[in-house]
Amino acid sequence: MSERIRILAVDDSQSTLEVLKRNLESNGYEVFTALRVAEALSLLDSLDIDLVITDYRMPQATGLDLIRHVRDNYPDTEIMMITGYPSIPGAVEAIKDGAGEYLPKPFTAEELLTVVERIVQRLLQRRVLGSPDTPPDNFGIIGNSPEMDLVFQRIGKASSTDANVLISGDSGTGKELVARAVHYNSDRRSAPFVPVNCTAIPDSLLESELFGHVKGAFTGAKDARAGFFEIAAGGSIFLDEIGDASPNMQAKLLRVIQSKEYCKVGSSHVHTVDTRIIAATHKDLKRLVAEGSFREDLFYRINVVDIAVPSLNERGDDILVLISHFMGKFAEAMNRAVPSLTDEALQAFRHYSWPGNVRELENLVQRLVVIVDHDPIEITDLPESMRFILSSEGGVDRSLADVEKEHISNVLAMTRNNKTRAAEILGINRKTLREKLKRMGLE
Known part of the structure; x- marks a missing residue:
């Protein structure tokens, strides 16, 4: 900071x-x-x-x-x-x-x-996120691709209403960040935002965790406890990974969403719910509904406003903006100059598949800033899974000779032109590599 x-x-x-x-x-x-x-x-x-x-x-x-x-x-x-x-x-x-x-x-x-x-x-x-009265452009979320513009439009619409929201997207795309943007730009911004991991609550503790309990409600209930819905009163409750919620949890959530009421475990006193539901999932809930593993009535209750968060690979040049942002963030935290990337390293970043999406990118950039003590960061500093990423710009209609030439070039760049090490990686001897380089005009 x-x-x-x-x-x-x-x-x-x-x-x-x-x-x-x-x-x-x-x-x-x-x-x-x-x-x-x-x-x-x-x-x-x-x-x-x-x-x-x-x-x-x-x-x-x-x-x-x-x-x-x-x-x-x-x-x-x-x-x-x-x-x-x-x-x-x-x-x-x-x-x-x-x-x-x-x-x-x-x-x-x-x-x-x-x-x-x-x-x-x-x-x-x-x-x-900025002042609630004058929210910043893009709600404080990094990105300016057309795909993210659609997300920002939906955040704006969701923030101006009190309707329930369903956020979908792969793991690591920033679904909780979108949920917080919805909450902190809404009229509920001054009340709590309470995240709940739907996979982390066992059925035996479900009602107590969601709705709370009174003292002596069951064995071990030595004190009263407030549930998530009580803590989130006036604000928003974020149901993360709702697609993994058990059938019992789905039933409890549906009942409280429909009735807007609940009772604590061990009490008959009825509490009124004034809490906005923001749910998120990395799963296809429509498919789960069709398979019978997710309640259709609950799906329609939470899916009033839907926000689909794109994967990092769908966001085009946003990856360059994110790299710059994370580099600056972690360099400042370490009180060091912001490092740069070689062209080869940047190409590897640009064409890697990023199965972990933005979370994976952030973790990698942090690791590089912490571990690499030279500038610029080179392709040899990257994880092995990224070093041999071939550019997809040429499509699949390239000749085998073109693909071979590009792969050999990437291996030579990774080994800093060490032909002995390159030959070992390619599975050929040094003489064969020299012949290929001469034929390809790379000698």
Whole structure:
């Protein structure tokens, strides 16, 4: 990040403040502390604070009072609640009043940093998306191909309505990024965006995870718990990989979408749902419906607005824009100059199949920026699976001689013209390679 994240820690315990300050500053954050809410308000007035970490119970004004003040007056500031008196009602109240995260004491340094890093990622993503009132071009998503223009048009339409949204696309294409763009550019932007992995919830915990439970609802329910729909009240719930949802989960989701009501496990009290459904899948749901493995009635409930995210190979020169973006991002994080790519390496990037799509591209660029210590990045620095990618620009109507010539040229480039190593890779001896090079005019 170009600027240090500023954190304000508020707690009536000096020792807690010292622990927070020591752990956070050692990880690159700029930390300010306050023993009272009044002192915190003064610091908020004089400093641009990115994240407020506040205790729950304090003398005079409480942490909830501070949360409400921050949310009303500093809408771009993230909030995290910590407390030595953990309670589910307190957590729900804190979240509803604007706290993005809730962490009970005692907590380890690792637990603290994990939550703070998650908040910071959310903060930086919101900054990328820009002000909710003046959304940036393309909703902060990198790409300017005609295929992505269609995605941006659908995001705009979906953001202006409260209809349920189904996002489809291969793994790694950025479906959650599209879902967040829909949420943070809608009227629900100030309420929570709650992601739910439909494959990660076992049927035995399904109702409890989705709708919550009361204390004593079942063996092991020592405390009450808020479900995903309660936490997402007023906002959006993102059902990731809904195509993998079990039949039981499909039935529960259909019922809550239809009735707009639910009960917690162990309670007969009816809660009203005010949550937008944004679902995503890498599977063909129409085919699953035809096969009988996905409910047709649920499909039509979630597929009001559909957004199809193209694969990276369908996005043309967007890959060049993305490479430039990721190179700059990771080079800045490492405080180094942005590296360049040789023509051969760039060609390999351009013609690789990218089965992992944008996620694979981002991970590879990060690896190259971290590991490669010379400039430019060469084709020999790339994974072996990318080194022998032949250009497809010539189509399939080329002669065998043309294909052979291009392949030998690529191998020579990869080996930096080491003919002995090239001959080994090609499975021929050095004399045969010399003869081929002479015949092809490559000597």
